[in-house]
Amino acid sequence: MxxxxxxxxxxxxxxxxxxxxxxxxxxxxxxxxxxxKKVGNAKDNGAIWAMSKIQNATSSSLNSVKDSLQRGQSTIDVALAAGDTITDLLSKMKEKALAASDTSLNTASFNALLSDFTSLREQVQKAADNAKFNGASLADGKVTNMTFLANSDGTGFTVKAQTLGLAGLGLTTATPAFSSASSAKSMISDIDKAIGTATNKLASLGTSSVGLDTHLTFIGKLQDSLDAGVGNLVDAxxxxxxxxxxxxxxxxxxxxxxxxxxxxxxxxxxxxxx
Structure with a gap:
């Protein structure tokens, strides 16, 4: 009761x-x-909150990886742009050497062609030396390779450098480049070899660029997946x-x-x- x-x-x-x-x-x-959020702090659910913080840290660190890979892309793009210029210059050098191999030329015409050839050759070296992004170059021959961040654990994506200067293309820096029609004719084969070497090196850089692009896309998808996973854990x-x-x-x-x-x-x- x-x-x-x-x-x-x-x-x-x-x-x-x-x-x-x-x-x-x-x-x-x-x-x-x-x-x-259904889990806003450790009091709400300590285990889930801890996991979300760890995954958030991993996702945030991938921003640095993306920045590094994008720098790598830009560095390669600059080298490829220089390479395109260099192959064009080599084609013009071949044209000048071929014209200078004509035995019917007078001395003035021969010297004019030699002067043009020498100027073009100097531009090749300048293009290679100036192919820098943020002070780094894959074309000037000063480094053998360059490594960019590939993941949040600090592992790297290595790109092999390609020397696009005169020495890397097997061309002499001697002055004059040729002194007669016969030596100008001999220079033609050297230029052909240089063009072949340059295109092979540019192809290698192009392959590395594709690799960087693919990995950068993967990192973006990985970051999105991590963010979505964190959302599944803590979002209301x-x-x-x-x-x-x-x-x-x-x-x-x-x-x-x-x-x-x-x-x-x-x-x-x-x-x-x-």
Missing amino acids: PLNSINTNSGALIALQNLNTTNSELGVTQQRINTG DLAKESAKLQSLQTKQQLGVQALSIANQSTSSILSLFR
């Missing part, structure tokens, strides 16, 4: 406990809606939380009414003394 007491109202205490529980759940739901289902919010708000209102009714029950004791 329930005790009629003005000191202890069991019904009110139970109603208050239920209302406090509802208010606590409502606070959690409102926080999830405000932040968009806002549609579900919205429905839950409506339910808890209704439950809260009913709890307040129940507490009010329970508090009024003690007033019935007064009727015993009338």
